Amino acid sequence: MATSGTITFASGEQTKTVTHTYGATPPNVLLESQVGSFAGIGVKIENKTETTFDVTLDSPIYGDSITYGWLILAAATGSGALSAFLYCTVAQILENTGFGYEEFGFSGDSELQTYIENVVTRASRFIDRQTQRPNYFFNGGATITEILDAKPEESSGTYNDTDRRAKAEQLRCEYKLRHQPVISVTSIAYNSASIGSADNYVAITAYRLDSETGRVQVNSASKPSTGILNLQFIYAAGYALTPDEIKWACEELVANALKKRLQDSLNSRVRFGRPSAISFGDKDVYTDAVKELIAPYKKVNL
Numbered sequence: 001m002a003t004s005g006t007i008t009f010a011s012g013e014q015t016k017t018v019t020h021t022y023g024a025t026p027p028n029v030l031l032e033s034q035v036g037s038f039a040g041i042g043v044k045i046e047n048k049t050e051t052t053f054d055v056t057l058d059s060p061i062y063g064d065s066i067t068y069g070w071l072i073l074a075a076a077t078g079s080g081a082l083s084a085f086l087y088c089t090v091a092q093i094l095e096n097t098g099f100g101y102e103e104f105g106f107s108g109d110s111e112l113q114t115y116i117e118n119v120v121t122r123a124s125r126f127i128d129r130q131t132q133r134p135n136y137f138f139n140g141g142a143t144i145t146e147i148l149d150a151k152p153e154e155s156s157g158t159y160n161d162t163d164r165r166a167k168a169e170q171l172r173c174e175y176k177l178r179h180q181p182v183i184s185v186t187s188i189a190y191n192s193a194s195i196g197s198a199d200n201y202v203a204i205t206a207y208r209l210d211s212e213t214g215r216v217q218v219n220s221a222s223k224p225s226t227g228i229l230n231l232q233f234i235y236a237a238g239y240a241l242t243p244d245e246i247k248w249a250c251e252e253l254v255a256n257a258l259k260k261r262l263q264d265s266l267n268s269r270v271r272f273g274r275p276s277a278i279s280f281g282d283k284d285v286y287t288d289a290v291k292e293l294i295a296p297y298k299k300v301n302l
Contacts, residue, residue: 003072004135007055014060018070019052026053026072030085030121043068069125069135085136087124087242087250090116097255103262116254119278123253126280127246132299133179133238138246141183141238148175150190150224150231173223177214179237179299185209186234188216190224201232249293256285 007016020026029045042058055068071085090113093099101112128135134142189201206219216233218224224231239246257278280286 004070006067006069008065008067009057009061010065011062012060013057015046015054015056017052017054020072021051022072023050025050028072029053030071031055031068071135085124085139086117086120087127087138088120088247088254090120092251093120093254093258096251097258099258099262116258119254119257120250122278123250123257123280126253126286127250127294130286131294131297133297137179137238138297139238139242140240141236142179143186143234143236144177144179146178146233146235147229148231148233149229150227173218173220175216175218175231175233177216177233177235177237180212180214181237181239182209182211182214183236183238183240185216186236187232188218188234189232191227191230191232192225243297245293246297249290252287252290252293253280253285256287256290257282260284 003020003022005018007018009016025048029048031043031045044056044058046054046056055070093116094113099112099116101107101109104112104115106112106115124139125135128137131137134144136142185207188204188207190204191199192202193200202224204218204222204224206222208217209215214237242250257280260282261278278285
């Protein structure tokens with residue numbers, strides 16, 4: 001189901017229409033800028049229907065493009081509505097830091113909780129980017145479509161320490177998915193169409209999966225024809241529950257960011273009614289301790 005994706009505004013564009021398959025008018029849509037940065041330009045969701053919604057910028061952008069990730073959220077109210085997509089909780093942040101709403105210039109606890117929830121959301125997506133993982137990888141997993149080149153068998157075709165050739169049906173056709181652990185495989189298919197022709201995907205159902213390593217071994221009778229970008233894997237990868245190290249890293253990021261924001265405010269001669277933007281890349285926020293926590297979960301580029 002298309003309940004998440006990306007949308008890109010090119011130079012001069014202001015409104016884009018997104019098609020979704022949520023099955024109803026989306027109750028909530030979460031947006032996050034993924035590529036590009038345009039300070040002061042707001043963005044809003046408009047004209048939501050059972051099949052589409054519009055994403056509109058306050059004003060057109062010029063020059064570089066900007067890409068937003070979008071996600072339809074199930075109906076929920078109050079703090080914690082986005083908990084399925086966060087790597088730590090607002091309650092834990094408040095308990096660990098002891099912050100009060102007055103320190104941030106808010107009028108009550110609900111405003112502070114909403115603000116911290118937004119910071120936690122951004123911290124969670126920051127962790128995704130630093131580990132080179134798809135959004136929500138560490139809480140429920142992410143659905144991934146991966147296109148690879150179909151290739152000849154990786155086996156040399158010879159038996160160990162001999163010059164005897166293996167029979168064709170004994171050769172293995174093996175691929176390695178980019179993200180592990182793999183939760184499930186939705187489909188594997190190869191495109192049998194010639195370049196320039198309409199796609200014609202043929203399902204591959206005979207395969208063996210190693211969930212931890214992401215290795216997929218295709219049955220020799222089902223191996224696809226050699227080609228470029230003609231093998232499609234659709235699968236879910238990640239963690240059903242957030243690993244402790246990722247949760248601790250998220251808590252540290254948010255706590256460090258909030259503390260720095262308060263400190264900067266105290267050191268500034270100018271007082272603002274609300275806290276300003278937070279940079280998670282600051283060395284006082286993204287500390288060596290946080291880097292060490294997430295290091296084992298970074299995607300390895302082979």
